[in-house]
Amino acid sequence: MMRMSQTLLVGILAVSSVLAGDPKNMSADGPKGFAWESPVPDDCPFPKSTSLTGIFFTGRHSDYRCGDTWYPCWASDGNLYSPWTDGKTDGVGCSSDGGAGARTGHAVMIGDDPLRLEIHNTSPPKQASALPYKGRYPGGSLVYNGIWYYGTYCLGPDGTYSHGGFDWNWPNLGPIPGFQISRDYGKTWEPSPLTPEKPLFPEPRQFLGPVKMGAPHFVDFGKDMVHSPDGKAYLLGMGAEEDDPKPRPCIKPGKPGEVFQIVKGCTSDFAHANLSWITADQVYLVRVKPSPETINDLKAWEFFAGHDGAGQPIWTDRFDRIKPLIEWNNHMGCVTATYVPGLKKYLMCVTDGWPTVAKMTSYILEADAITGPWRIVSYMKDFGEQGYFLNFPSKFISPDGRTLWLCYSANFSPGWNGVKLDFNPPGGRYGLCLHEVKLLTPEERPPNANKPDDRVRR
Numbered sequence: 001m002m003r004m005s006q007t008l009l010v011g012i013l014a015v016s017s018v019l020a021g022d023p024k025n026m027s028a029d030g031p032k033g034f035a036w037e038s039p040v041p042d043d044c045p046f047p048k049s050t051s052l053t054g055i056f057f058t059g060r061h062s063d064y065r066c067g068d069t070w071y072p073c074w075a076s077d078g079n080l081y082s083p084w085t086d087g088k089t090d091g092v093g094c095s096s097d098g099g100a101g102a103r104t105g106h107a108v109m110i111g112d113d114p115l116r117l118e119i120h121n122t123s124p125p126k127q128a129s130a131l132p133y134k135g136r137y138p139g140g141s142l143v144y145n146g147i148w149y150y151g152t153y154c155l156g157p158d159g160t161y162s163h164g165g166f167d168w169n170w171p172n173l174g175p176i177p178g179f180q181i182s183r184d185y186g187k188t189w190e191p192s193p194l195t196p197e198k199p200l201f202p203e204p205r206q207f208l209g210p211v212k213m214g215a216p217h218f219v220d221f222g223k224d225m226v227h228s229p230d231g232k233a234y235l236l237g238m239g240a241e242e243d244d245p246k247p248r249p250c251i252k253p254g255k256p257g258e259v260f261q262i263v264k265g266c267t268s269d270f271a272h273a274n275l276s277w278i279t280a281d282q283v284y285l286v287r288v289k290p291s292p293e294t295i296n297d298l299k300a301w302e303f304f305a306g307h308d309g310a311g312q313p314i315w316t317d318r319f320d321r322i323k324p325l326i327e328w329n330n331h332m333g334c335v336t337a338t339y340v341p342g343l344k345k346y347l348m349c350v351t352d353g354w355p356t357v358a359k360m361t362s363y364i365l366e367a368d369a370i371t372g373p374w375r376i377v378s379y380m381k382d383f384g385e386q387g388y389f390l391n392f393p394s395k396f397i398s399p400d401g402r403t404l405w406l407c408y409s410a411n412f413s414p415g416w417n418g419v420k421l422d423f424n425p426p427g428g429r430y431g432l433c434l435h436e437v438k439l440l441t442p443e444e445r446p447p448n449a450n451k452p453d454d455r456v457r458r
Contacts, residue, residue, distance in 0.1 A: 083138030122186030342401025
């Protein structure tokens with residue numbers, strides 16, 4: 001996302017195209033693995049997984065020089081297609097901050113080796129107004145039967161918003177102005193018939209109010225949705241309730257060495273990022289049979305409405321009956337999910353990035369069905385140290401499902417509010433990151449875990 005000034009951004013991302021075989025795209029130090037172990041908070045609502053009990057970073061990682069906000073989708077032609085924004089990719093710049101001039105990028109990722117991908121723009125970044133919001137960012141990207149459905153979502157009131165002396169990044173999450181459509185893998189685009197003021201789902205009640213289907217992402221069912229259970233596309237969103245009884249606390253700048261201080265008696269005109277670009281309370285789930293005729297038609301969508309007495313999922317055609325798929329108050333945020341055929345399981349990545357410009361915490365969940373129940377695999381405090389937009393591209397999962405590549409971005413706001421950020425794991429960057437990981441079982445010890453060094457990160 002556009003997290004800093006254009007001047008600073010150009011200084012960081014003044015690079016061009018990414019070519020297959022470029023040695024810059026491979027880790028120079030060689031593999032040095034470690035297991036990530038952080039204590040799970042006592043109030044975590046998810047039981048621990050009994051089959052997957054940890055995540056091991058092998059030390060292999062990419063070194064691409066690209067923009068931010070990557071969610072690769074595996075198409076029937078064998079390539080990955082992804083949105084992107086905020087930075088430069090293939091020598092072209094893009095920013096999704098700008099009100100009426102907000103733009104989003106789109107790229108193809110060619111190749112079978114995560115370290116040697118050839119990444120090119122499919123066409124110049126496209127413009128679509130965010131007004132009355134300020135930002136309009138990529139989300140909900142799906143390529144199915146040769147058609148690319150490209151969703152966006154709105155953010156406000158600004159990319160840098162000061163309140164009470166503290167600088168926030170996009171503290172209010174907005175609605176989904178529908179999907180843009182490409183019938184030629186991103187070369188040309190049909191605009192969405194919807195707008196931020198007339199979005200796909202009937203929310204929010206008022207400008208800058210909370211939504212339920214914010215920052216949406218399609219469940220990754222593999223190449224051309226081959227593993228969809230019913231031929232439908234499933235879309236995850238993050239949200240919060242109106243009149244939240246226990247919202248995020250009010251804060252002010254901290255003392256030296258502190259990011260912030262919690263205060264009492266805050267004003268009611270600011271929600272303190274209770275639902276922002278990277279913070280939420282719940283995850284919601286909807287589905288549709290994807291086609292150009294249905295994707296922007298509210299009547300074609302179904303909404304998860306909880307479980308019946310036998311534990312079976314309930315689906316409804318009424319948005320006002322939607323219920324959370326999962327919830328953990330003040331501990332949720334950006335969400336993605338991928339089906340892993342070798343394990344016959346879904347993996348979900350969730351990032352809680354409050355207060356939007358400090359260190360961020362992510363965790364991995366697993367389930368046998370997309371409707372749950374969900375169990376926690378790994379809790380990763382300060383992952384990144386400011387890691388966000390985590391996802392597991394299905395193209396790079398081993399046949400047994402145990403080895404995957406984690407896609408994310410990191411550290412967009414070093415220095416904001418005096419916060420110092422390091423890259424952890426090594427090899428992270430503000431832009432496209434791909435890191436090889438292995439899922440651990442109860443019977444396994446992480447490689448080298450018995451050595452008294454930094455092989456275990458906490």
